Amino acid sequence: MTIQWFPGHMTKAKRTIAEHIKTVDMVIELRDGRIPMSSANPMLQEIIAEKPRLIVFTKRDMADETVTKQWIEYFEKGGQSVIFIDSQKDNVKRILIDNCLKVMDEKIQRDLRRGIRPRAIRAMIVGIPNVGKSTLINQLAKRNVVKVANRPGVTQSIVWLHIDPRLDVMDTPGILWPKFDDVRVGMKLALTAAIKEQILPIEQVVAFGWQYLQNHYPAVLIQRYGPETVSDSVEDFIERTARKFGFIMTDNEIDKKRTMAAFMTDLRQDQLKSISWERPDEYL
Ligand SMILES: Nc1nc2c(ncn2[C@@H]2O[C@H](COP(=O)(O)OP(=O)(O)OP(=O)(O)O)[C@@H](O)[C@H]2O)c(=O)[nH]1
Ligand SMILES: [Mg+2]
Structure with missing residues (x-):
């Protein structure tokens, strides 16, 4: 990284x-x-x-x-x-x-x-x-x-x-330019659109974002993407979400890139409301 x-x-x-x-x-x-x-x-x-x-x-x-x-x-x-x-x-x-x-x-x-x-x-x-x-x-x-x-x-x-x-x-x-030598800080800046999303590898930002929502806001994920996308891993979530929304390529493979981009757009354009991406207990 x-x-x-x-x-x-x-x-x-x-x-x-x-x-x-x-x-x-x-x-x-x-x-x-x-x-x-x-x-x-x-x-x-x-x-x-x-x-x-x-x-x-x-x-x-x-x-x-x-x-x-x-x-x-x-x-x-x-x-x-x-x-x-x-x-x-x-x-x-x-x-x-x-x-x-x-x-x-x-x-x-x-x-x-x-x-x-x-x-x-x-x-x-x-x-x-x-x-x-x-x-x-x-x-x-x-x-x-x-x-x-x-x-x-x-x-x-x-x-x-x-x-x-x-x-x-x-x-x-x-x-002021944001400074991040902590990768997690970079992820949060990308998720909230303070920095261009291309700056960090999208796989990592999506994985971080999904894991955080899974830990703290599982209901928000279900509400936005449906109960059929509930997953144990980000790979599985992407797979299910792609199938649900029809992000499929000609050979019936999922379009992973498009699915990840859609997820990022949702987050960065504030489709998911009432989310705090960090908590004081991380800083005690
Ligand atoms: N919901 C909500 N949106 C806000 C609030 N403040 C700013 N925004 C939105 O956040 C985005 C960025 O706001 P700007 O005022 O352009 O931010 P800025 O700090 O001037 O950004 P730069 O000029 O790029 O450094 C815009 O889409 C605003 O509408 C707020 O309190 N609530
Ligand atoms: Mg400005």
């Missing part, structure tokens, strides 16, 4: 974020709520250094509610500010303003004691591909937003979105 590390992309992403980090008060780190650990970037801490951070887990609607509750407990025990949201339905503007104010409260109070009137918090949104950075920014920017380009002295002029008198958000999110 080759280990993907994308040094070129990572260096560029790191440089861009590092360049802009000085101009913000805090970082809003987006992660995929279905894979709260695997969608993190281990280098972020190093890049943002001392900046306060709010971790926002997106796609709450696609995750398993029970597991999400366990994750909230897990992070709160660690003293980390986290929120789980559905960017398409929640009032993300209110939620983000409230939580950014909470994260910055100490500084705001300190400023007030010194007689400094608080200005809008400046935040930068960062996250790996496909976590919902653009969706969130669009939701935030929906109404009453004045785009103002300013902050000279950096290579690119930055556009700030005035979300509210209390919050400004940089309109270019920082894209």
Whole structure:
């Protein structure tokens, strides 16, 4: 198994974020709520250094509610500010303003004691591909937003979105490359469409995905593929699924490639709802 590390992309992403980090008060780190650990970037801490951070887990609607509750407990025990949201339905503007104010409260109070009137918090949104950075920014920017380009002295002029008198958000999110030297992390990134599926061998991703569903969500498999596809092995599952859906080649052999591709598409296009691909007990 080759280990993907994308040094070129990572260096560029790191440089861009590092360049802009000085101009913000805090970082809003987006992660995929279905894979709260695997969608993190281990280098972020190093890049943002001392900046306060709010971790926002997106796609709450696609995750398993029970597991999400366990994750909230897990992070709160660690003293980390986290929120789980559905960017398409929640009032993300209110939620983000409230939580950014909470994260910055100490500084705001300190400023007030010194007689400094608080200005809008400046935040930068960062996250790996496909976590919902653009969706969130669009939701935030929906109404009453004045785009103002300013902050000279950096290579690119930055556009700030005035979300509210209390919050400004940089309109270019920082894209972090996912890092995975753990093969399982790569699998989860492939299953949730954070990385191209071709990056890892499809047989392995399908086997991982099926085994995980078999262990944690057998009912979901049955509901989607039918009781006749219940199997003890992924090979058997592919065989039964291919026959059920008619993915057969001329010589009556199953079309394994097509079946695996269909399974991957189901997962990546979120046909299977309410699934969390990792759990806190893996990280205790
Ligand atoms: N169900 C659901 N879908 C979401 C949510 N947030 C984002 N999405 C979807 O996730 C996909 C990726 O969202 P984007 O906003 O394009 O993600 P991004 O981080 O900007 O991705 P890149 O620009 O590729 O780095 C889109 O299909 C969104 O509609 C959410 O909270 N719930
Ligand atoms: Mg985007």
